[in-house]
Amino acid sequence: MQAMSTAPYTIGDLARQTGTKVELIRWYERDGTMPPPPRTEGGRRAYTQAHLDRLAFIRHARELGFPLDDVRALLHLSDDPDRPCDEADAIARQHLGAVRSRIARLQALEAELARMVDACGHGKVGACRVIQVLADHSHEHCLHPGHGGTGL
Amino acid sequence: MQAMSTAPYTIGDLARQTGTKVELIRWYERDGTMPPPPRTEGGRRAYTQAHLDRLAFIRHARELGFPLDDVRALLHLSDDPDRPCDEADAIARQHLGAVRSRIARLQALEAELARMVDACGHGKVGACRVIQVLADHSHEHCLHPGHGGTGL
DNA sequence: GTAGGACCTGTAGCGGCTAGAGGTGCAAGC
DNA sequence: GCTTGCACCTCTAGCCGCTACAGGTCCTAC
Secondary structure: OOOOOOOOEOHHHHHHHHOOOHHHHHHHHHHOOOOOOOEOOOOOEOEOHHHHHHHHHHHHHHHOOOOHHHHHHHHHHHOOOOOEOHHHHHHHHHHHHHHHHHHHHHHHHHHHHHHHHHOOOOOEHHHOHHHHHHHOOOOOOOOOOOOOOOOO | OOOOOOOOEOHHHHHHHHOOOHHHHHHHHHHOOOOOOOEOOOOOEOEOHHHHHHHHHHHHHHHOOOOHHHHHHHHHHHOOOOOEOHHHHHHHHHHHHHHHHHHHHHHHHHHHHHHHHHOOOOOEHHHOHHHHHHHOOOOOOOOOOOOOOOOO
């Protein structure tokens, strides 16, 4: 609802308006997620409203946990409003699935940790269930190993 | 239940027995999480049962999502069985709290994403709720920004 | 004696930033 | 006009917890 004019924003303006750190905006540019803006004579970045919108989009998608690859794909889609939105929907659904599986894994973890701390008798380390559970070899069944990284 | 002898294990033995990649074991050593084992004449690592136990402990704690700093602290505690286990308990409880807050945040995320994909009319991108929600500026309230990183 | 594994070191990359050093531009106040 | 001081600039390195590769050495089995 502001003026539609393409007033030149500084990088600091973008940072303030989107709650992003200046360094991060520059990083998105190096990264290719944000397009390089024109510069002033003095070499400073001069952004337009379109840049501001794009950054807001990126930050919002990131807050929703979309990986940057997905964010770039969504941005690409949003640049072409005549395409069917099935692709955007698929990205979102896939991400939702990923979030749900993370929740499930974390809940299994939570249960295991809760059992562990409940069993702690507050005695000495030598008799501590927390330590024993961690040291216990025969615990392979608890959590599926996954492909790499803890994932959580 | 194997022999208690300190038979020399190769790094590959440790990897097989704990389901860890060889590179990761070497990485734990550089990192200081695993102590450097003695070497054979040919310069290869020769591990003892104690090393194997320690690695199993580390991997188990990591599977439970403890950060390596916590793992090192827990290992340090377990080396001294006469100390009270309150510290171990505190680490575990704190981690449990962290896991619970991650679950809560992910569940908020899940709800938001579910709303988003439910609203998708499978039309064109120009009218897509998924894209609109992401582009929507007035969405600041949804998720607290946190200190850094998406955290999820 | 030779083939092929298991092992060695060192380095660089992932994702998604964050933080610093060391320098330049620019606007406001005196 | 000159200074102060902030905002901006580039470049580099660090975070976590690995993973992977390159290019070499050792050891064992045939």
